[in-house]
Amino acid sequence: MAVFMEPSSSKSQGMKSLNENRTPLRRAGWAAVVYLIAGFAWIAFSDTLAETWFPDPKTLSVIQTWKGSFFVLITGVILFSVLLRQLTKDRALLNLQHRQRQALRERERQLQILMDNLPGMAYRCLYDPDWTMKFVSQGCTKLTGYEPDELVNNRVTSYAALVSDASNQQLFEQVRVALEKEESFSLEYEVTRKDGSRIWVWERGRGVQEDDGSLHLEGIILDISDRKVLETELEQMATRDPLTGLLNRREMSRVLDEELQRARRYQRPMAVLWVDFDHFKDVNDTYGHAAGDSVLRAISRLLLGSVRSVDSIGRFGGEEFVIVLPEMDLEEAQETAERLRRKVAEEPQPLGNGEAVPLTISVGVAVYPDHGQTASTLCAAADKAMYLAKDRGRNCVAMAHLHDQVHNQ
Incomplete structure (x- = not known):
């Protein structure tokens, strides 16, 4: 991660001016040039200036005696000024670099703290x-x-x-x-x-x-x-029945519409099973609603384990379940419904207290396109067939509109 610093305009100008003479060769050359200019100027003009300023021979002799000392003094002052200027620049540059390094370390420290405390x-x-x-x-x-x-x-x-x-x-x-x-x-x-x-x-x-x-x-x-995880839970709350974990009525209706559209598009059959528990009210009245809930959950697991992965099961309310069987014709749907009926009848359902109770189901079967072209007509046909099975003694399978085909084997 790069850290960018924005120096102030004064610091930028200072850096620019300092960098103009930053090479040692240029700086040493500059001092040498100043010294040479001062030396040649002294050699060329010192005698003339002394004779002009001091016409008296005796005074001039004294000046000539001390002229070398004056040269050393003047060149020393010039060299001192030049070196002072260069060293002042050096110190300013070092101070600026020191402040920049400190600011950079502080930025890096702040950035490191920020990075270490990020949630990801x-x-x-x-x-x-x-x-x-x-x-x-x-x-x-x-x-x-x-x-x-x-x-x-x-x-x-x-x-x-x-x-x-x-x-x-x-x-x-x-x-x-x-x-x-x-x-x-x-x-x-x-x-x-x-x-x-x-x-x-x-x-x-x-x-x-x-x-x-x-x-x-x-x-x-x-x-x-x-x-x-929360999204999954919310999705399940929106699409699943909280008691059984099966699809709820709204989601099951959506699945039914999708499967019906697919069956219509590819001209394939599709079956709907309408399942209702026989005498389920007696279970609630005798053993309590908690026992009834345990039975509902047990049968839900049984039905889920007895159908294909492409099939869908939903709870429409109470003890009424709906099963959608894609690409299943009349005969296959009847055989599946009969198989489910036998499995439920043969296995006592747990009450949740260590006891179990026998239970049966009545199943109505409707198939697209034989018994309806829409989801509502198919559901209505399967529902009526389920009531037909109830009228025929329960614990049986009935086909929609085929009142003479009631199976109880």
């Missing part, structure tokens, strides 16, 4: 595939687990090695675009620390063109893992 890592690096670090602050250790000198010049590892290859390619492209626009860049990505743990970081920086034409990046990197 300040850096200066080359714009190359390795993100070769030329400087990192002490925050590097807390952020990455590596000491600063381990990252500088890739002595132990490069900063790029802490980032996945896919992320590195994306980051390099984003930085390139920002540099072309001469703008700063902001990035979010994952970093692997020295102990193998992964954290999310936010980076803010910009390109700096050096005098020699090389390009460096300077900026700061902060740990935003806590913020990412």
Whole structure:
């Protein structure tokens, strides 16, 4: 990190004037020239001036006797003046340099304190595939687990090695675009620390063109893992049912709309299962609502473990669940619904107090495009089929609009 100082105008002018004669050769030459001029002037004009000023022969003789001493005295005064002037300049220059060094050390001390107390890592690096670090602050250790000198010049590892290859390619492209626009860049990505743990970081920086034409990046990197955890929690709160962890009604409706659009675009089938627990009110009334919540959570886990990763399950309210099965036709949807019904009926559900209670479900099945072209019509058809299963004795599967196909095996 460079530290720039802006001297006052008087100091700048002083430096300029001092630097005009800063070479030893020029300064020694200047003293010699003054001495030679004074010497030649004395030799050439001292006798004439003495005869003019002192016409008396006796007085002139005395002056001639002391003329050599006068020469030494006058040249000594001249040399003293010249040396005093040079030494005064030297002292002024040394004082100025001393003050500048003190100011520079103070700036560096302040900058070091600032860097050491930053919440993240300040850096200066080359714009190359390795993100070769030329400087990192002490925050590097807390952020990455590596000491600063381990990252500088890739002595132990490069900063790029802490980032996945896919992320590195994306980051390099984003930085390139920002540099072309001469703008700063902001990035979010994952970093692997020295102990193998992964954290999310936010980076803010910009390109700096050096005098020699090389390009460096300077900026700061902060740990935003806590913020990412909070964002995930907020996202789950907005999209998940707090009791079961399944998708809530709003998010499930969005997923249903997306899957329906995809099925319509690629002309593929899609099934909707409407699930309702049989006699669930009796569980709440007999064992309490806490036991009922335990049963809901247990069946949610059972259903999630019994469908494909592409399928979606949501809780629409109470004990009513909706399952979306992409690219599943009428026969496959019926088989899936029947399999889920049997799994729930065969496994007693825990009440949370060490006891378990048997429970069954009734399932209504509707398939796009056979039973509806929109999300609302499909849901309505599946809901009606579920009530048909209830009317037929519960613990069974019913197909929408196919009242004679009720399965209870």
